[in-house]
Amino acid sequence: MKIRLHHCHQTRSMRVLWLLNEMGVDFELAVYPFDGSLREPDFLAMSPAGRVPALEIDGQSMFESGAMLEYLCDLFPETGMGRAAGSEExxxxxxxxxxxxxxxxxxxxxxxxxxxxxxxxxxxxxxxxxxxxxxxxxxxxxxxxxxxxxxxxxxxxxxxxxxxxxxxxxxxxxxxxxxxxxxxxxxxxxxxxxxxxxxxLPQDGDPVLWAQQFYSLEAE
Ligand SMILES: N[C@@H](CCC(=O)N[C@@H](CS)C(=O)NCC(=O)O)C(=O)O
Structure with missing residues (x-):
């Protein structure tokens, strides 16, 4: 199975990255700066509103992080990250x-x-x-x-x-x-x-959304 996650650091795509890392499955990561790259036609073909995450699985593409989490948990039930339909939880x-x-x-x-x-x-x-x-x-x-x-x-x-x-x-x-x-x-x-x-988390030199730990209107 070929899985490719399209990701901007610190954004909602981090949910899917974290899940894939927990699952220990093989995947490729494409990292984008949080900028106009998300408006390029190739990206919009995967995520029509130009949002991360986008996920490709065996040639099929998905948008919406919640849908991806559900889908991946269904695909890899043995990882214990999901709770099956019909189960108590x-x-x-x-x-x-x-x-x-x-x-x-x-x-x-x-x-x-x-x-x-x-x-x-x-x-x-x-x-x-x-x-x-x-x-x-x-x-x-x-x-x-x-x-x-x-x-x-x-x-x-x-x-x-x-x-x-x-x-x-x-x-x-x-x-x-x-x-x-x-x-x-x-x-x-x-x-x-x-x-x-x-x-x-972003590693040294990665493009980040937030360089500070905390932001407020007063400090800007
Ligand atoms: N409900 C969507 C929201 C996706 C979303 O809005 N992602 C933000 C990053 S956290 C984004 O890509 N924003 C770019 C933009 O609004 O142009 C999901 O969970 O995947």
């Missing part, structure tokens, strides 16, 4: 896998408002505050889930649900502090200590 696994995008929308809005919109005067402190508060609601939901002392989102252990949500929290932590959510912090540090996560 299937619904819970799907819910958290897709909750990643509820967090992801706030990351995208904060990234635009704090870093991408020019001129800086056009950025909105009101939107930043609102998005920050709405992201904290997501962290509170996560805190609640983890408050019974479980090590991972699902009682049975680490899964692609931790990858999806954990990667969204990785992005969010560039704009929103997680220190008021102690169970989230412990879980986040546990899952990001995994070698497969560390391998999915």
């Amino acid at each position: 299937r619904a819970e696994w799907l819910v958290w896998l897709h909750f990643a995008e509820t967090i992801g929308q706030h990351v995208a809005n904060l990234n635009q408002q704090i870093l991408f919109i020019y001129p800086p005067e056009a950025r909105s402190p009101v939107v930043v505050k609102l998005e920050g508060k709405r992201a904290e609601k997501c962290l509170a939901a996560l805190e609640d889930k983890l408050a019974d002392g479980r090590d991972h989102l699902l009682r049975s252990g680490f899964s692609a649900a931790d990858i999806a949500v954990g990667q969204s929290v990785y992005m969010l932590r560039h704009f929103v502090r997680t220190s008021d959510f102690p169970h989230v912090e412990v879980w986040y540090h546990r899952i990001t200590a995994r070698p497969a996560f560390q391998k999915s």
